[in-house]
Amino acid sequence: MSTIVQLIVSGVLIGSVYALMSIGLTLVFGVLRIVNFAHGEFLMIAMYGAWAMSHWVGLNPYAAIIAVVPAMFLFGGLVYRLVVRPGLDKPHLVVVFATMALSIFLQNAALMLMTADLRDVPPIFARSIVIGPIYIKGEMLLGFVVTLICTAALQWMIKRTHLGKAIRATVQDGEAAMLMGIAVPKIFLITFALGSALVGLAACVMLPLFSVFPTVGLNFVLIAFVIVALGGMGSIECALLGGVCVGVVQSVSGYYVAPAIGQLFFFLLFLLVMIFRPNGLLGQKGTAMLGVNE
Amino acid sequence: MARVAATGGASGRISLLPRCGQMSWFEIALLLACVAWVGVGLAPSLADVTVLTFLLAGLALAWNIAGGYAGLISFGHAAFFGIGAYASTILLLSYDLTPWIGILVGAVAAAIAGSVLAVICARLRGPFFILSTLAFAEVVRIGALNWSSLTGGAEGLSIAPMPDLANMVLASKSAYAALMLCYLGLAFAVTRGIEASRFGYYLLAIRDSDEAAAAAGINPLLVRTGAMALSAALTGIGGTLFAQYFLYLDPTYVISPELSFQLALLPAVGGLGTAIGPVLGSFVITPLSELLRSYLGNAATGLHLVIYSLVLIVVMLYFPSGIAGALDRLTRRKAPP
Numbered sequence: 001m002s003t004i005v006q007l008i009v010s011g012v013l014i015g016s017v018y019a020l021m022s023i024g025l026t027l028v029f030g031v032l033r034i035v036n037f038a039h040g041e042f043l044m045i046a047m048y049g050a051w052a053m054s055h056w057v058g059l060n061p062y063a064a065i066i067a068v069v070p071a072m073f074l075f076g077g078l079v080y081r082l083v084v085r086p087g088l089d090k091p092h093l094v095v096v097f098a099t100m101a102l103s104i105f106l107q108n109a110a111l112m113l114m115t116a117d118l119r120d121v122p123p124i125f126a127r128s129i130v131i132g133p134i135y136i137k138g139e140m141l142l143g144f145v146v147t148l149i150c151t152a153a154l155q156w157m158i159k160r161t162h163l164g165k166a167i168r169a170t171v172q173d174g175e176a177a178m179l180m181g182i183a184v185p186k187i188f189l190i191t192f193a194l195g196s197a198l199v200g201l202a203a204c205v206m207l208p209l210f211s212v213f214p215t216v217g218l219n220f221v222l223i224a225f226v227i228v229a230l231g232g233m234g235s236i237e238c239a240l241l242g243g244v245c246v247g248v249v250q251s252v253s254g255y256y257v258a259p260a261i262g263q264l265f266f267f268l269l270f271l272l273v274m275i276f277r278p279n280g281l282l283g284q285k286g287t288a289m290l291g292v293n294e
Numbered sequence: 295m296a297r298v299a300a301t302g303g304a305s306g307r308i309s310l311l312p313r314c315g316q317m318s319w320f321e322i323a324l325l326l327a328c329v330a331w332v333g334v335g336l337a338p339s340l341a342d343v344t345v346l347t348f349l350l351a352g353l354a355l356a357w358n359i360a361g362g363y364a365g366l367i368s369f370g371h372a373a374f375f376g377i378g379a380y381a382s383t384i385l386l387l388s389y390d391l392t393p394w395i396g397i398l399v400g401a402v403a404a405a406i407a408g409s410v411l412a413v414i415c416a417r418l419r420g421p422f423f424i425l426s427t428l429a430f431a432e433v434v435r436i437g438a439l440n441w442s443s444l445t446g447g448a449e450g451l452s453i454a455p456m457p458d459l460a461n462m463v464l465a466s467k468s469a470y471a472a473l474m475l476c477y478l479g480l481a482f483a484v485t486r487g488i489e490a491s492r493f494g495y496y497l498l499a500i501r502d503s504d505e506a507a508a509a510a511g512i513n514p515l516l517v518r519t520g521a522m523a524l525s526a527a528l529t530g531i532g533g534t535l536f537a538q539y540f541l542y543l544d545p546t547y548v549i550s551p552e553l554s555f556q557l558a559l560l561p562a563v564g565g566l567g568t569a570i571g572p573v574l575g576s577f578v579i580t581p582l583s584e585l586l587r588s589y590l591g592n593a594a595t596g597l598h599l600v601i602y603s604l605v606l607i608v609v610m611l612y613f614p615s616g617i618a619g620a621l622d623r624l625t626r627r628k629a630p631p
Contacts, residue, residue, distance in 0.1 A: 035421040086611045093367060094614045096424065097562045100555055101606035104599055111596035214596075218551060222432060225425045264436040267429045271414055274426045278417045 015247020040217025076196025378530025408526025565618025
């Protein structure tokens, strides 16, 4: 009994970290209607950034947030200008292929500069937190807390601020928003940069838990796609739900079957959801048709 | 990507540059050049890149049937490639069945997998479709990696390097190049055949609008399944040929997402939904990437792929209809309709 509770607790914690990493993807998808196939590589370079801060500057990975998040915001803006915007008015495949080529570019640039070695930081907390029979890694608990704070802050931003209202208006109807005086291209730029900044935040939280290497993005981007599709693309709370589902499935199946097969389960889960609930677990009708050439 | 069916004015004559449903002098010349290139005998340094270029051109054509004509953008074709390769290799190693028959078994197995994928994705379009194909290939890859009694797991499978025509292990690289050219020819002929057939028009119809196609009496699911199965079968054949050339298989390469991306990028660069596009894509991109690899691979690991991917980004953003689209514009400027 305590095993299963332990597995579920670890699953929820790790799942929330996965969710944090997916929020940027779901936000960009919801507003721009594009899937950024280089999302995993954004995470990879942000993790390298956090690693560099910790290794060369001596900052704690959590303190590196103050440098990595603004840097990723700028990087996202740059990528939007150079790669995404020129493709927005073309068939939606163009952005798909361009971001995919971008992911090859970033992977190999990292391979050139950082070599294929695994980089990691020493553990932050000396021992796990013990609550009754349950052991919790401090880094995971911190990741969970950061995710909750970040989701709440984003929700507040989307619901209450002027920028959030402009973003929601753009999601509902881009043309009408433009007629109301909202600079839609600017909203796109800000959303893409904000999505990248969130990836930067996720990277700082994940670095104490995972090693970083040039192709690390591929593992995580597949998880992020699963989460975002499970939750129904474009919604932040649903990404949290999707993340927790993936985390629990991974930890439970990893324990009872084998860690390698754990991955198999969540891809199967993804396909099952796609067959039976193509709009996501809580998704609204029509979500599955988003991003199709309109 | 406006496509024009063969125009009446050019009927009975062979056009200079490729058109839908017509052979052109350009294609005939390209084919003759390939045959001559192989027939003259290959310099050892060029043999590998020639074999690879032909094989990838055939695979790109196979992908294009689903991706270009039917609009079923798949990032999971490496699964079909792997299924074809593993089917024939397992039959050869465990049951001593010649790959000449195994290649057909592999094609059928891949076609079944393709149909399953098409049915799974029946209700999906756009990004969700793409992501499902990616997840499907991952399921196949993790399955192959962990079912080691059948596939050899991460250690992979090796075929004995003893030249033997009966086992499709050829003695020279020129012979392999000829074999790959036959495969390329087959994939091209199938593509042209589809273009000229009723089925080809069904594919274009469901690509452009599912609802309109259904209203015109086409069953979209059936057509999607057919396109995916055909594309998968041809990809599976390519998988067997790959296994017989490299004589070694392991799931981390044969069913990798990287390979899936490559299979999708070649037709995208060449020109989606055209017969000549994937061929041009492979003829330009494969030698380019091999050249970069051989010159820059030693200087700095990864540099060749950095340059390669930059070229891809520029091509995708500024020539979205690919090399074939650029060719098409060229002819139109010369001969306005």
